[in-house]
Amino acid sequence: xxxxxxxxxxxxxxxxxxxxxxxxxxxxxxxxxxxxxxxxxxxxxxxxxxxxxxxxxxxxxxxxxxxxxxxxxxxxxxxxxxxxxxxxxxxxxxxxxxxxxxxxxxxxxxxxxxxxxxxxxxxxxxxxxxxxxxxxxxxxxxxxxxxxxxxxxxxxxxxxxxxxxxxxxxxxxxxxxxxxxxxxxxxxxxxxxxxxxxxxxxxxxxxxxxxxxxxxxxxxxxxxxxxxxxxxxxxxxxxxxxxxxxxxxxxxxxxxxxxxxxxxxxxxxxxxxxxxxxxxxxxxxxxxxxxxxxxxxxxxxxxxxxxxxxxx
Amino acid sequence: xxxxxxxxxxxxxxxxxxxxxxxxxxxxxxxxxxxxxxxxxxxxxxxxxxxxxxxxxxxxxxxxxxxxxxxxxxxxxxxxxxxxxxxxxxxxxxxxxxxxxxxxxxxxxxxxxxxxxxxxxxxxxxxxxxxxxxxxxxxxxxxxxxxxxxxxxxxxxxxxxxxxxxxxxxxxxxxxxxxxxxxxxxxxxxxxxxxxxxxxxxxxxxxxxxxxxxxxxxxxxxxxxxxxxxxxxxxxxxxxxxxxxxxxxxxxxxxxxxxxxxxxxxxxxxxxxxxxxxxxxxxxxxxxxxxxxxxxxxxxxxxxxxxxxxxxxxxxxxxxxxxxxxxxxxxxxxxxxxxxxxxxxxxx
Numbered sequence: 001x002x003x004x005x006x007x008x009x010x011x012x013x014x015x016x017x018x019x020x021x022x023x024x025x026x027x028x029x030x031x032x033x034x035x036x037x038x039x040x041x042x043x044x045x046x047x048x049x050x051x052x053x054x055x056x057x058x059x060x061x062x063x064x065x066x067x068x069x070x071x072x073x074x075x076x077x078x079x080x081x082x083x084x085x086x087x088x089x090x091x092x093x094x095x096x097x098x099x100x101x102x103x104x105x106x107x108x109x110x111x112x113x114x115x116x117x118x119x120x121x122x123x124x125x126x127x128x129x130x131x132x133x134x135x136x137x138x139x140x141x142x143x144x145x146x147x148x149x150x151x152x153x154x155x156x157x158x159x160x161x162x163x164x165x166x167x168x169x170x171x172x173x174x175x176x177x178x179x180x181x182x183x184x185x186x187x188x189x190x191x192x193x194x195x196x197x198x199x200x201x202x203x204x205x206x207x208x209x210x211x212x213x214x215x216x217x218x219x220x221x222x223x224x225x226x227x228x229x230x231x232x233x234x235x236x237x238x239x240x241x242x243x244x245x246x247x248x249x250x251x252x253x254x255x256x257x258x259x260x261x262x263x264x265x266x267x268x269x270x271x272x273x274x275x276x277x278x279x280x281x282x283x284x285x286x287x288x289x290x291x292x293x294x295x296x297x298x299x300x301x302x303x304x305x306x307x308x309x310x311x312x
Numbered sequence: 313x314x315x316x317x318x319x320x321x322x323x324x325x326x327x328x329x330x331x332x333x334x335x336x337x338x339x340x341x342x343x344x345x346x347x348x349x350x351x352x353x354x355x356x357x358x359x360x361x362x363x364x365x366x367x368x369x370x371x372x373x374x375x376x377x378x379x380x381x382x383x384x385x386x387x388x389x390x391x392x393x394x395x396x397x398x399x400x401x402x403x404x405x406x407x408x409x410x411x412x413x414x415x416x417x418x419x420x421x422x423x424x425x426x427x428x429x430x431x432x433x434x435x436x437x438x439x440x441x442x443x444x445x446x447x448x449x450x451x452x453x454x455x456x457x458x459x460x461x462x463x464x465x466x467x468x469x470x471x472x473x474x475x476x477x478x479x480x481x482x483x484x485x486x487x488x489x490x491x492x493x494x495x496x497x498x499x500x501x502x503x504x505x506x507x508x509x510x511x512x513x514x515x516x517x518x519x520x521x522x523x524x525x526x527x528x529x530x531x532x533x534x535x536x537x538x539x540x541x542x543x544x545x546x547x548x549x550x551x552x553x554x555x556x557x558x559x560x561x562x563x564x565x566x567x568x569x570x571x572x573x574x575x576x577x578x579x580x581x582x583x584x585x586x587x588x589x590x591x592x593x594x595x596x597x598x599x600x601x602x603x604x605x606x607x608x609x610x611x612x613x614x615x616x617x618x619x620x621x622x623x624x625x626x627x628x629x630x631x632x633x634x635x636x637x638x639x640x641x642x643x644x645x646x647x648x649x650x651x652x653x654x655x656x657x658x659x660x
Contacts, residue, residue, distance in 0.1 A: 090640075090642045096388075107627030107628035241450075293446060
């Protein structure tokens with residue numbers, strides 16, 4: 001028993017949780033933007049996967065992981081824009097189109113992997129993003145261990161949490177985005193460009209999820225493997241809901257999920273006499289319990305999932 | 313009129329998806345003609361290939377129908393995969409444990425048990441949705457992971473046959489579904505599938521329960537206003553949907569695998585979404601769509617084998633079909649004629 005507590009409360013577990021939370025939190029904040037503008041974004045999963053793939057392709061052909069990261073942002077944005085086209089312009093059901101996008105992304109990345117590298121399963125190894133040690137912070141005990149030795153995308157994630165919160169709740173652009181998702185008619189009447197707000201938010205969500213994907217393939221690892229997003233997009237969507245459509249809440253929820261995942265992985269390392277399948281269930285069960293509103297009652301943007309025609 | 317427009321849209325969606333697929337084949341340096349020749353040949357070229365298409369069609373009838381029942385009731389059940397695993401697992405265990413029963417009864421009870429297991433597994437997300445509002449899209453996905461892990465755990469702990477593979481022992485002969493065409497793996501499973509399509513169609517069209525389910529699916533607020541207990545129907549719809557998905561697993565075990573093997577499904581539960589969307593959530597439409605996707609699966613394999621084109625291309629086609637069908641407006645923009653027709657229609 002004391003061994004379990006040791007595993008749960010060790011600094012290593014928390015550090016691992018911060019790492020693992022990074023791709024989920026990036027995508028979850030993407031989900032916040034998209035859903036605040038009224039577009040349900042199930043497609044986050046596909047956007048993460050595409051970002052992870054594009055990052056490796058970028059790094060493979062240029063040799064630079066930074067250009068790989070840029071490729072991931074671009075690919076994620078493009079996929080976000082495509083999703084926006086389908087949901088806004090072509091009025092596709094958000095959820096159905098999102099699932100279609102995910103299947104498409106899974107097919108395209110697996111297929112292209114075979115076309116580009118001629119191998120199924122995983123890509124060759126490429127240059128990954130190097131870890132960066134933060135000066136000053138690295139001298140502080142505990143806090144330094146937790147925060148100062150990470151991939152650059154982890155730092156980008158923390159900055160993104162703060163900036164996104166600022167943008168959404170302290171700027172007029174953020175107010176317009178939120179108004180679009182709450183009451184598009186009113187926003188339209190006030191002269192807000194509803195379509196622009198939605199295209200902007202969904203494209204941004206693709207860019208963020210794509211960056212999250214780049215962390216999987218160039219931060220944690222340095223290659224791409226088929227379906228490597230492994231359901232993180234759906235967890236991100238749950239984190240966005242549990243986090244009450246707020247970037248800070250979304251990060252907190254992502255951290256909670258990842259923490260349970262980190263505990264799960266480390267518990268498998270010690271001999272608990274418990275089947276690994278049962279331990280692996282923990283994060284999924286936790287997501288369900290959290291979502292079932294055992295903790296809070298969620299209140300989504302009022303016009304979430306609807307199609308609005310400007311000037312109607 | 314709109315029925316024909318739906319069919320037209322679906323056909324256009326397939327043609328568009330195959331066209332994009334052709335572009336991708338071309339880009340990757342293969343011959344489109346050769347690729348699509350083998351796609352067609354693999355699906356319909358010989359009677360064996362055609363049987364192969366029907367074999368691939370069978371699980372998709374069930375999983376597509378499961379998703380369609382959910383959609384008709386306003387629910388998006390992405391949990392088909394987990395429900396399918398529970399159905400397969402329980403069917404296999406019954407077929408192994410109750411061998412004293414006569415053959416047809418054994419098959420019937422094993423499939424019934426599998427359907428109940430799938431239904432029960434789907435009832436949890438239904439209950440959570442009805443009681444707490446937890447979105448079924450996320451809970452059913454989580455239940456996929458949990459269900460697959462749970463059946464793997466139970467198999468390894470209690471039912472594993474000797475050997476390196478995580479699987480049960482083989483089923484006795486009498487517990488297996490009989491062949492429909494000799495020397496193929498096509499069994500009576502597809503007939504069961506067609507019967508279930510008929511039954512679900514009747515349920516939705518001719519019964520009070522079906523009517524209420526559709527009212528809840530159409531407009532939950534109106535349904536509540538009309539005094540329908542929507543929560544009850546949310547759970548009921550999930551149970552029926554999950555039971556049908558459970559049959560997909562059960563028929564694979566009794567018809568194809570003749571045992572339960574961990575991780576046996578290549579994602580039938582997810583392909584079911586594409587099938588339901590393409591079939592417009594109508595039971596007979598689902599049957600046609602399942603047939604189309606079965607042909608794509610069987611043909612895709614031949615394409616990979618003979619033309620050396622990764623069969624993942626068919627996944628791309630599936631994703632595109634979903635996107636195009638979900639967005640009928642896309643064709644109205646590309647072909648303004650369709651829109652003009654709609655204008656006429658609304659004037660009438």
